Amino acid sequence: MTTQATQLTPVLSATWRDDTPWRLDSYTRAGGYEALDKALGMQPDDLIQLVKDSGLRGRGGAGFPTGMKWGFIPQDNPKPKYLVVNADESEPGTCKDIPLMMASPHTLVEGVIISSYAIRANTAFIYIRGEVLHVVRRVQAAIAEAYAAGHLGKDIHGTGYDLDIVVHAGAGAYICGEETALLDSLEGRRGQPRLRPPFPAVAGLYASPTVINNVESIASVPCIVSNGAAWFSSMGTEKSKGMTLYSLSGHVERPGQYEAPLGITLRELLEMAGGVRAGHELKFWTPGGSSTPLLTAEHLDVPLDYEGVGAAGSMLGTKALQIFDETVCVVRAVLRWTEFYKHESCGKCTPCREGTWWLVQVLARLEKGIGTEDDLEQLLDQCDNILGRSFCALADGAVSPIASSIQFFRAEYLAHFERGGCPFDPVASTLFATAGARA
Known part of the structure; x- marks a missing residue:
């Protein structure tokens, strides 16, 4: 339908319907790792500036500008730099990173390599929720393929850049989705939030400069490198740029992940998802998971971006849209x-x-x-x-x-x-x- 074609923007999810999108050969046929070659031909500081110019904001909930976070890393610090990917998706209703890692893990792996190169890190960690063992295995298999193809390890693509990726399976604690608790867990301690300052960019993992980003944030980097900052910022709204994954669950006819520009409304998403289940009407919903203030049917036309949802009294969060009809207490x-x-x-x-x-x-x-x-x-x-x-x-x-x-x-x-x-x-x-x- 024409309406759907103009509203949906499949970029991260473009290959999800392929037969084996998680395999390296499928990803390569779709242009995978071409962005890596382009990125390795750039200076790290230019990559950081590119992400800043794109307007990419963290997709894990807070919406902090990703490029700005990268820029906080003190390059004059002699300690190693680390990239940590927060894949501990555990909040009720939130389901976007796990499907992404299952369907297209190489999108994340390529994003990790480019992002690590930008911040001059030689070791990266992907912290995955331990209960989703099938996801852990799929990401590990993709990393093994990347090593075998020369995308990881020593002297990547003959550029002299080295990078190793470690997959760490969490033990099932929701608190480890908080970035400093995640760092404590990675270091072998009980996952508990740290008092800040110091912030992770200065003293994070092993007291070294560390960038912590959500899966979707890192997976968005390759398409920005391939298509440019102007292309990415042409989608979305003035302050909330780009496309993103919205998760619809609950009393909706076709629940699932819908990739669309930031600023789309729940009314538009529900139209694409077949509406609230037959014979019922919307009562309340969450815009960003169960930790965000509820909204009602009065808010169907609120733009689903950081500013629009904030003005309505809630938070965009992880864009986990849980739909509840009138039968729910x-x-x-x-x-x-x-x-x-x-x-x-x-x-x-x-x-x-x-x-x-x-x-x-x-x-x-x-x-x-x-x-x-x-x-x-x-x-x-x-x-x-x-x-x-x-x-x-x-x-x-x-x-x-x-x-x-x-x-x-x-x-x-x-x-x-x-x-x-x-x-x-x-x-x-x-x-x-x-x-x-x-x-």
């Missing part, structure tokens, strides 16, 4: 997410360790219909006391859906009190109706 959904964050708290700081535990206790009572409207105010006060007071953003992510759900669905919380239980629970609803009839 928002209180129960928020409780489940909060239970996840409580379980995954590393326990290093009190606001997160104690705060997430208490949030679960209060939410569980509210979901059962125990309490009054005053308890909602207490819950909001707890959120306010936690927000911005922890070592990392895990606690902030835990309170975001709670506060926003009360903002948009206070009446649904109150309905739990009125009915003495969840109004979406058939048993509770029956008891409520019976009690009403007797009265």
